[in-house]
Amino acid sequence: MRIWMKSVLAFGCMMAASVAGEPQGTAADAARLATALKRVPDTHKPKNIILFIGDGMGINSVTAGRIFASQQRGGDGIAYDLAFEKFPYSGFSRTHSADQYVTDSANGISAITTGVKTINGAIGVDANVKSESCAGVAKASIPTLFEDAKKRGLAAGVVTTSGITDATPAGAYGHTSTRGWRSDADLPKEAAAAGCTDLAWQLVDAPAAIRMDVALGGDRLDFLPAGGEVAGARQDGRNLIETWKKQSAKAAYVANAEDLAAVDAAKTDHLLGLFADGDLPSPVDKDYHKNVPDLAAMTRKAIEVLKKNKNGFILMVESASIDKWHHRNNAYRALTDVDELSNAVAAAAEMTSDKDTLIILTADHSHGLTLSGGLAIGAPVMGLAQSDGQPKRDRQGNTYPALTYATGPGEGGGDEHPMLDQKTATDPAFKQPALVPMNSAAHAGEDVPVYAQGPQAYLVSGSFESTYLYQVMRHALEVKPK
Ligand SMILES: [Zn+2]
Incomplete structure (x- = not known):
């Protein structure tokens, strides 16, 4: 009974924020929806x-x-x-x-x-x-x-x-x-x-x-x-x-x-x-x-x-x-x-x-390539995983980049990677670490x-x-x- 009451209360709160046609959500999404509603398939022959x-x-x-x-x-x-x-x-x-x-x-x-x-x-x-x-x-x-x-x-x-x-x-x-x-x-x-x-x-x-x-x-x-x-x-x-x-x-x-x-x-x-x-x-x-x-x-x-x-x-x-x-x-x-x-x-x-x-x-x-969790909005995607300006640490206590690879020549995958600093990680020449060491990264097979x-x-x-x-x-x- 108490569980039921709780869910009713939670549902009520959700409803309260969106009753009676009040706009809810972002203006950008609303504009996108308006465009999508007007879209009709163009079945003409393209030149x-x-x-x-x-x-x-x-x-x-x-x-x-x-x-x-x-x-x-x-x-x-x-x-x-x-x-x-x-x-x-x-x-x-x-x-x-x-x-x-x-x-x-x-x-x-x-x-x-x-x-x-x-x-x-x-x-x-x-x-x-x-x-x-x-x-x-x-x-x-x-x-x-x-x-x-x-x-x-x-x-x-x-x-x-x-x-x-x-x-x-x-x-x-x-x-x-x-x-x-x-x-x-x-x-x-x-x-x-x-x-x-x-x-x-x-x-x-x-x-x-x-x-x-x-x-x-x-x-x-x-x-x-x-x-x-x-x-x-x-x-x-x-x-x-x-x-x-x-x-x-x-x-x-x-x-x-x-x-x-x-x-x-x-x-x-x-x-x-x-x-x-x-x-x-x-x-x-x-x-x-x-x-x-x-x-x-x-x-x-x-x-x-x-x-x-x-x-x-x-x-x-x-x-x-x-x-x-x-x-x-x-x-x-x-x-x-x-x-x-x-x-x-x-x-x-x-x-x-x-x-x-x-x-x-x-x-x-x-x-x-993978973008792993632990990167605050605004932090450079090429840099270290970080939030509040502080780099995240792996289980060894080392810093790590937000972007990593499954395979390839980038050194320092697994437990091996060295302590990275932001300057190194954001350098255009930096190779993101790869889990499986290979001379050339393998392709990936997802859709x-x-x-x-x-x-x-x-x-x-x-x-x-x-x-x-x-x-x-x-x-x-x-x-x-x-
Ligand atoms: Zn290729």
Whole structure:
């Protein structure tokens, strides 16, 4: 009886605060609800599709990245949205490959661009291939959504902060059992003899009907011959940059940010930009790499060139660096690249309309970053776990950072980690400690978020296989204009 009385009293108190239509809750949530109540699914055919990939950007990277981006702008890390968090629709993508619970980036992107899961390490083929073998690759090859879109008259492009022959960008144009076959120097003789080709060659040599119109990223060496003026990686003596330039009167090649900015989009239909020998450097290190364009600048130029096509365009934009720096347990650079991705999304949203452009953003897989409890609002997310200005202590009495990794090269996981000070923990070079010591962090296998806006974006909802995103974009290509 006394328990019953207590619960009645508690219920009464709750009711007292929200009786008779009195507003309760925050104004921001009320505004959001009002917007949601007015929203109707846009079932029109989108003219353009932009697929953003935050490589390795799990929910943990989004949350910590949002706090970091806000704090970098003087905010408290709470009242802030990354650009894609403003999109009206979202869902969860299951990223496993055909043979592993935890995918690599090759299957990760291939599932999205072909609608079929393959083995880890393979791209643009079904699961009937063997890694490191050319056998069966031709038979297993499946057209990518980008090649399909080209055949339907759209222009197509791919932009990345990694090398342009890395797994994710290759998901637009590549067909291989082995993601490491990036130049012919990587290709075993038997594979070459059996008719397999390297990814740089596939990008440049694809038939015009399915060839990418814009490709911006790194990996210059995979396109240049070994014995040339600039010693490249290629053993076949081919200069693929020259091949690209000769393929069309409106083809151009650029190698730095200044030249990219100077590209006259009106006079350029086919743009190749290779801004580093391998992957592009982090913007954190911009002082040392003054003339490398950022992801937003590459995205803008790609859209300028592609949007001239009257039938529309399809573009993939990848922030590869989130993954690259997570592999090194360097959360500072990884989360800086979440911000870079957000900037690129903002640029794309500004240059297009949500009336005619479907934008989908997702990750190909997650990483084992964790934001652990014990960080007071306002304390730097990159720093020590702390509240009231006092660092928290672990069971050994040591201080510890708020961000840690499950696996990787960051030292001091488990009971091993040294006493940390705030200056060390917030240094851009700091590697957050990892529980399992590895030279390179392993990917993580939890579902990743998907965000969408524009025509057909309402189809991105619920929990689904990553391959479902192919179906959504394919539908968007095929739906009849109203
Ligand atoms: Zn990775």
